[in-house]
Amino acid sequence: MYGSRARIGYTCPPQIAEIFPYEFYKMAPEGVTLMITTLALTTRSKQEVDRSFTMSLEAVRTMAKSGASVVMLGGNPINLVHGGSDLREFQERLSQEVGLPVLTSHVAQREALRLLGSRKVATVHPYESTHNERHDRQMREFGCEPCGTVACDHNFLSLGSVPKDMALTLARRIKAENPEADTIHLASAHWATAHVIETIERDLGVSVMTSQQAIFWNAVRTAGVDDKIPGYGRLLRDF
Amino acid sequence: MYGYRARIGYTSPPLITEVFAYEFYKMAPEGVTLMLTTLALTTRSKEEVDKSFEMSLEAAHKMAKAGASMVMLGGNPISLIHGGSDLAAFEAKMSQDVGIPVTTSTTAQTKALRLLGSRKVATAHPYESGHNERMEKSISAFGFEPVGALACDYNFLGLGSVPAGMALTLARCLKAEHPEADTIHFGSAHWATAHVLDQVERELGVSVMSSQQAIFWHALRTAGVEDRIPGYGRLLREF
Numbered sequence: 001m002y003g004s005r006a007r008i009g010y011t012c013p014p015q016i017a018e019i020f021p022y023e024f025y026k027m028a029p030e031g032v033t034l035m036i037t038t039l040a041l042t043t044r045s046k047q048e049v050d051r052s053f054t055m056s057l058e059a060v061r062t063m064a065k066s067g068a069s070v071v072m073l074g075g076n077p078i079n080l081v082h083g084g085s086d087l088r089e090f091q092e093r094l095s096q097e098v099g100l101p102v103l104t105s106h107v108a109q110r111e112a113l114r115l116l117g118s119r120k121v122a123t124v125h126p127y128e129s130t131h132n133e134r135h136d137r138q139m140r141e142f143g144c145e146p147c148g149t150v151a152c153d154h155n156f157l158s159l160g161s162v163p164k165d166m167a168l169t170l171a172r173r174i175k176a177e178n179p180e181a182d183t184i185h186l187a188s189a190h191w192a193t194a195h196v197i198e199t200i201e202r203d204l205g206v207s208v209m210t211s212q213q214a215i216f217w218n219a220v221r222t223a224g225v226d227d228k229i230p231g232y233g234r235l236l237r238d239f
Numbered sequence: 240m241y242g243y244r245a246r247i248g249y250t251s252p253p254l255i256t257e258v259f260a261y262e263f264y265k266m267a268p269e270g271v272t273l274m275l276t277t278l279a280l281t282t283r284s285k286e287e288v289d290k291s292f293e294m295s296l297e298a299a300h301k302m303a304k305a306g307a308s309m310v311m312l313g314g315n316p317i318s319l320i321h322g323g324s325d326l327a328a329f330e331a332k333m334s335q336d337v338g339i340p341v342t343t344s345t346t347a348q349t350k351a352l353r354l355l356g357s358r359k360v361a362t363a364h365p366y367e368s369g370h371n372e373r374m375e376k377s378i379s380a381f382g383f384e385p386v387g388a389l390a391c392d393y394n395f396l397g398l399g400s401v402p403a404g405m406a407l408t409l410a411r412c413l414k415a416e417h418p419e420a421d422t423i424h425f426g427s428a429h430w431a432t433a434h435v436l437d438q439v440e441r442e443l444g445v446s447v448m449s450s451q452q453a454i455f456w457h458a459l460r461t462a463g464v465e466d467r468i469p470g471y472g473r474l475l476r477e478f
Contacts, residue, residue: 001400002257004403007257015276016276016298018272021260034257035256035399036255036256036257036260036275062254062281062396067397067400157305161240162240164240164241
């Protein structure tokens with residue numbers, strides 16, 4: 001089988017997954033595969049979020065039966081709404097039930113920021129600016145101080161169309177506006193960010209944590225793949 | 240955006256999709272991305288097939304809105320049961336409805352065999368041997384003469400675990416048992432086959448058509464990407 005070293009299960013919130021598998025296979029060492037189930041989000045309505053949580057649980061159980069090494073539940077809103085106030089406890093309960101490690105993207109990102117030593121974090125995300133407040137709140141939940149948030153003004157269906165230079169342009173802008181930021185967070189695992197992580201860290205003298213990078217990192221490390229992976233920021237190179 | 244040359248929509252029958260995306264990104268030229276929606280199959284029950292057809296139609300509409308270059312509907316059983324007796328008419332109607340080209344894996348494989356000049360086709364597939372007859376019927380329905388089928392005896396949930404050496408071993412057995420075969424068909428797009436296509440053609444003196452390769456090839460050409468791609472059989476190298 002292709003996944004001779006690790007098979008990473010991932011429940012992917014968007015109904016149409018494009019960027020996540022693309023960036024996964026840019027980063028993955030040979031012998032590591034992605035087992036993906038797409039969920040129901042196209043607008044992020046309450047109904048879609050509820051349905052996606054139910055689909056996630058079914059997928060976790062099926063992935064376990066299919067031989068996954070680990071399962072990562074995607075979607076902060078999905079897991080924060082349904083996973084209870086203590087996501088680590090939720091992860092442990094599910095892990096015990098299905099017999100393999102189950103993780104969430106929320107915990108992955110929090111852990112990534114902790115290891116990077118991040119304290120003041122500026123966020124760039126692909127959605128409309130009405131989501132800024134949600135992202136600031138989330139940064140506090142990650143244990144960091146939010147210092148600036150900027151939006152790309154795309155919606156769920158257009159995430160794959162965000163121009164390739166958007167992440168870098170907005171990272172430069174947010175650092176210029178918030179020079180105290182020690183970390184730039186490129187939020188959401190479903191827009192083009194992996195190709196600019198190194199440039200941002202080098203040019204702006206910050207750490208970078210992207211949702212996709214943190215999810216990938218936490219999943220492969222949990223699966224026992226400890227290769228230090230160059231080209232995608234300190235997180236994958238140093239930890 | 241990453242998919243600046245083509246964005247290929249694909250509705251993937253297995254609830255857990257692993258091998259298709261892996262092989263897609265082994266084959267795809269830079270600038271070509273996969274837009275993936277996973278369907279409902281875990282056992283291929285009638286309920287799952289019916290549900291998957293509905294999910295396919297919804298996904299095709301969403302993929303068109305999200306900017307796909309074209310949409311490939313996966314799953315011979317899904318298309319053959321629900322697409323009606325005239326798949327070309329079904330595809331034409333779907334294309335008109337959603338405003339971009341829509342095609343099916345059944346059409347892709349039929350076109351591939353025609354272009355390869357295939358006449359007598361032996362099939363290796365990953366499922367239980369109870370599926371041999373269905374596989375041979377598929378070859379007849381494509382308009383070719385079936386000359387034997389061999390099974391790996393895996394179920395839907397075990398597709399990603401098929402050993403990497405299995406496809407080559409079965410191809411050798413098939414050709415030894417059916418020396419008249421001019422083509423080996425690797426049925427199903429969800430087990431490890433891409434890595435042996437060139438070797439099977441060279442070693443056994445046959446053409447090879449794998450479901451994944453034919454789907455990828457037809458999607459790419461429909462999207463206007465005409466690059467000849469080496470390493471994965473005559474189909475991608477010559478047509």
